Amino acid sequence: xxxRRMFLRMITASLLRRRSRMLVALLSIGIGAxxxxxxxxxxxxxxxxxxxxxxxxxxxxIFVSADGTSLDAEKTAEALSLIxxxxxxxxxxxxxxxxxxxxxxxxxxxxxxxxxxxxATSPYFMVDGAYPSASRxxxxxxxxxxxxxxxxxxxxxxxxxxxxxxxxxxxxLKPGAYLAGSAEGFNSALVYVTLKLGDDLSIAEMTVNADSxxxxxGGRCAEESFTKQFIGKLIPLTAGTDVDAMTGATxxxxxxxxxxxxxxxxxxxxxxxxxxxxxxxxxxxxxxxDEEQYIFLSLSxxxxxxxxQDRFDxxxxxxSASAEELExxxxxxxxxxGSVSARLVKRVTRSxxxxxxxxQSLVFLVTAVVLLLTMICVSTTMMAVVTERRKExxxxxxxxxxxxxxxxxxxxxxxxxxxxxxxxxxxxxxxxAQVVSVNVFGSSIQFQPLLxxxxxxxxxxxxxxxxxxxxxxxxxxxxxLVLKGE
Amino acid sequence: MxxxxxxxxxxxxxxxxxxxxxxxxxxxxxxxxxxxxxGSGKSTMMNIIGxxxxxxxxxxxxxxxxxxxxxxxxxxxxxxxxxxxxxxQFHMVNYLTAVENVMVAQYYHSMxxxxxxxxxxxxxxxxxxxxxxxSQLSGGEQQRVCVARALINHPELILADEPTGNLDETNENxxxxxxxxxxxxxxxLIVVTxxxxxxxxxxxxxxxxxxxxxxxxxxENFGK
Ligand SMILES: Nc1ncnc2c1ncn2[C@@H]1O[C@H](COP(=O)(O)OP(=O)(O)OP(=O)(O)O)[C@@H](O)[C@H]1O
Ligand SMILES: [Mg+2]
Numbered sequence: 018x019x020x021r022r023m024f025l026r027m028i029t030a031s032l033l034r035r036r037s038r039m040l041v042a043l044l045s046i047g048i049g050a051x052x053x054x055x056x057x058x059x060x061x062x063x064x065x066x067x068x069x070x071x072x073x074x075x076x077x078x079i080f081v082s083a084d085g086t087s088l089d090a091e092k093t094a095e096a097l098s099l100i101x102x103x104x105x106x107x108x109x110x111x112x113x114x115x116x117x118x119x120x121x122x123x124x125x126x127x128x129x130x131x132x133x134x135x136x137a138t139s140p141y142f143m144v145d146g147a148y149p150s151a152s153r154x155x156x157x158x159x160x161x162x163x164x165x166x167x168x169x170x171x172x173x174x175x176x177x178x179x180x181x182x183x184x185x186x187x188x189x190l191k192p193g194a195y196l197a198g199s200a201e202g203f204n205s206a207l208v209y210v211t212l213k214l215g216d217d218l219s220i221a222e223m224t225v226n227a228d229s230x231x232x233x234x235g236g237r238c239a240e241e242s243f244t245k246q247f248i249g250k251l252i253p254l255t256a257g258t259d260v261d262a263m264t265g266a267t268x269x270x271x272x273x274x275x276x277x278x279x280x281x282x283x284x285x286x287x288x289x290x291x292x293x294x295x296x297x298x299x300x301x302x303x304x305x306x307d308e309e310q311y312i313f314l315s316l317s318x319x320x321x322x323x324x325x326q327d328r329f330d331x332x333x334x335x336x337s338a339s340a341e342e343l344e345x346x347x348x349x350x351x352x353x354x355g356s357v358s359a360r361l362v363k364r365v366t367r368s369x370x371x372x373x374x375x376x377q378s379l380v381f382l383v384t385a386v387v388l389l390l391t392m393i394c395v396s397t398t399m400m401a402v403v404t405e406r407r408k409e410x411x412x413x414x415x416x417x418x419x420x421x422x423x424x425x426x427x428x429x430x431x432x433x434x435x436x437x438x439x440x441x442x443x444x445x446x447x448x449x450a451q452v453v454s455v456n457v458f459g460s461s462i463q464f465q466p467l468l469x470x471x472x473x474x475x476x477x478x479x480x481x482x483x484x485x486x487x488x489x490x491x492x493x494x495x496x497x498l499v500l501k502g503e
Numbered sequence: 504m505x506x507x508x509x510x511x512x513x514x515x516x517x518x519x520x521x522x523x524x525x526x527x528x529x530x531x532x533x534x535x536x537x538x539x540x541x542g543s544g545k546s547t548m549m550n551i552i553g554x555x556x557x558x559x560x561x562x563x564x565x566x567x568x569x570x571x572x573x574x575x576x577x578x579x580x581x582x583x584x585x586x587x588x589x590x591x592q593f594h595m596v597n598y599l600t601a602v603e604n605v606m607v608a609q610y611y612h613s614m615x616x617x618x619x620x621x622x623x624x625x626x627x628x629x630x631x632x633x634x635x636x637x638s639q640l641s642g643g644e645q646q647r648v649c650v651a652r653a654l655i656n657h658p659e660l661i662l663a664d665e666p667t668g669n670l671d672e673t674n675e676n677x678x679x680x681x682x683x684x685x686x687x688x689x690x691x692l693i694v695v696t697x698x699x700x701x702x703x704x705x706x707x708x709x710x711x712x713x714x715x716x717x718x719x720x721x722x723e724n725f726g727k
Contacts, residue, residue: 020610034636035598415555417582418579418611422611500594
């Protein structure tokens with residue numbers, strides 16, 4: 018038999034045959050290890066759990082166009098691909114435009130979006146009814162619904178007119194081109210014109226939108242009796258010479274002429290002429306915020322309305338990641354994507370990071386205290402063990418045990434106990450963390466395999482440290498005194 | 504040839520002189536008995552010879568080395584290599600079996616060898632009880648395990664402090680026969696005893712009184 022086997026035989030015999038005392042030490046290490054592994058599990062799981070909780074408060078990152086125009090769908094998708102897919106809980110595009118209710122001419126902000134994603138990035142949206150799920154459906158903000166008196170399932174008709182800024186920059190006039198223009202009329206309200214040029218670059222078709230003007234005066238400038246004067250004429254025109262002003266609407270007539278003279282080519286007929294859609298109200302949105310003043314429709318309906326495809330103004334993202342990771346994504350997107358600019362919603366990310374730091378330092382503190390208590394408990398137990406075994410230690414010394422053999426034997430017992438307690442603690446600790454997680458966060462946690470060797474190692478270390486003082490005491494025992502008798 | 508020589512050793516506890524200028528000489532292979540009333544300093548002397556204690560004054564030459572001057576670390580080495588101890592109270596590691604207790608001595612000395620340990624137990628008539636814990640053994644059996652443990656490493660010198668004090672006649676004879684055998688094999692034996700019969704088994708008896716050597720008696724009948 019080797020010395021090592023005898024060593025193991027002695028320490029296991031000591032642990033197995035002197036059960037009651039060792040059970041106390043084992044129990045204290047086990048409990049310490051349980052709390053250690055439990056809290057560490059929670060420590061590492063808290064960001065995930067808390068992150069999930071925080072994601073209920075909405076988007077924590079937004080994409081906007083870097084040059085102040087709109088976002089291109091393809092470029093946005095590229096930027097999105099720089100964030101790991103599993104981290105993205107939702108990415109909601111928004112396309113904003115101004116639209117009017119046809120019935121009462123009131124203007125609202127219309128937002129085209131993806132309703133499925135909205136539910137991920139804005140979980141706090143409360144919808145009376147349901148989110149639109151098919152085309153030609155609309156979600157009305159509560160304020161909008163109140164203002165126009167719309168009820169669930171009723172139909173609303175909205176119209177959209179291009180603004181001159183929406184015309185593209187190409188200024189050269191070509192045969193068959195569509196032009197759009199606007200100018201200030203009565204009360205500084207805008208008047209819109211859309212034109213189609215003939216082969217000789219003269220005006221072939223013309224529509225006027227003078228809805229903003231007084232109906233019985235300026236409003237009549239939209240009538241064909243007025244617009245037909247423009248047909249066949251070349252731009253620019255002069256009011257009074259080329260075109261006669263409408264009776265009682267000199268200002269509006271002048272505005273129409275100005276708008277024609279300022280008109281610029283646009284991409285398509287729709288952008289030039291404006292459009293309207295009839296939509297069914299499926300839900301009314303209650304958020305307590307500005308969104309109550311908006312109307313929401315699907316991106317495809319938005320495209321049908323404005324004729325513009327694959328462009329957004331903003332993309333809101335809900336990303337499940339730590340503050341550092343978020344910063345990392347933002348800088349990556351800034352580096353690699355020229356046209357998309359990513360920003361963090363600081364209000365959300367900052368408070369999330371602050372709460373996490375506090376919670377983690379609390380867990381850390383509790384763990385440290387528990388480990389300290391464990392050490393004290395184990396140390397006390399081992400001290401009692403040494404006192405109890407004074408005679409045995411004296412005997413071993415009398416039989417020729419050196420101080421280092423005595424040290425090694427007690428350390429061996431301590432480390433063995435630590436390993437056993439650590440194993441016990443790993444299992445119980447996972448259970449403990451699971452219970453805490455289910456009760457506090459309402460979700461279960463994954464087992465961290467790496468935590469098993471870690472807990473065992475820490476328990477062994479704690480046990481070894483706890484044995485230091487008792488071992489010192491054991492080494493000091495004088496064999497002569499102990500063996501002399503009672 | 505001299506194995507042990509105590510030269511003028513004294514052990515003083517405050518006012519009390521447990522040993523007072525003791526001079527003793529023991530030859531290699533000799534079997535010596537120490538007698539004396541309780542408190543006369545027998546155990547004190549044995550502890551000093553056994554390298555577990557140091558005299559307040561005097562020299563203790565063991566194999567020519569003055570152990571009174573050695574470090575406690577060196578004393579541990581000497582004790583382990585040269586001396587087998589049997590104690591007044593039979594001390595055993597209470598969670599180890601009889602054979603394991605014998606092996607502990609091997610473990611600290613050199614290599615544990617279960618077969619050899621079992622043979623030693625057989626020699627003291629405890630083959631059957633080798634795997635019993637001390638709590639399952641009688642006093643006499645425990646003392647015999649201690650004797651087996653003392654001789655397992657073949658020490659030059661066996662120190663036995665009242666090895667038969669707690670034994671009945673049968674057990675006493677077993678132990679004495681064993682001592683006789685060890686003596687034949689050349690082991691030096693120093694045995695403390697109150698029992699004249701045990702003392703009679705030795706070649707020479709030294710009587711201590713009040714920490715001094717009162718007289719020495721050569722046993723004329725030794726070996727007969
Ligand atoms: N550590 C100590 N401190 C103080 N006095 C001690 C110490 N050890 C022994 N003595 C005293 O020294 C004297 C001799 O003790 P020792 O144990 O050697 O006696 P002994 O001859 O072995 O007696 P017994 O036959 O009862 O075993 C005793 O008076 C004892 O009280
Ligand atoms: Mg004594």
